[in-house]
Amino acid sequence: MKFFIDTADIAEIRKAKAFGVLDGVTTNPTLVSKTGRKFEDVVREIFREVDGPISLEVMSPDARGMVEEAKRLKEYGENAVIKIPLSIPGLEAIKTLTGLGIRTNATLCFSPLQALLVAKAGASYVSPFVGRLDDNAHQGMELIGQIRQIYDNYGFPTEILVASVRHPLHVLDAALIGADVATIPYAVFEKMAKHPLTDAGIKAFEADWAKVPG
């Protein structure tokens, strides 16, 4: 299973990279706006830091605009993956970009049929938003299971990228279902690494070690 970090904050990317388990980065317009910095400056810095896939989102409302924007975003680096909102123009853009050999990440996925459509269009990744579904009293993880089953039924190579992750249980459930990737906020990465019994165990070992005659 691959781990991406869901942020545009370079300090968070560096900290997660130091864990040694970071495979890529996903950004979105909200995450970029939170940095308070110019898009271009933020993106150039991320590409200097990370070799794995980096998702950058298009903002054009129509397919032709999305494709043009994707070509410009691709200039930041070979590892750029173009995030396309799951819409009818988005499907058209994914099909065109796939034909051009440009990798896409179909974002804002909330249903299994949307996931089936983008797999048929050739998307490299589909991003189902589990946290936002949970917020609306739908089981986000049920969607992950349904997409996994559909993709396995037909051998679609599109990778399931679990997004809108809010807590460690989302990552655990995604791993148990067999999702390909989870994009994780930095705070959740930290929570995944910690356990109160580990902390207590370290303290006890330190205390006992101090009693060993030297």
Ligand code: G3P
């Ligand atoms: O990158 C897209 C996704 O992970 C957004 O998450 O928390 O805004 O629903 P959230």
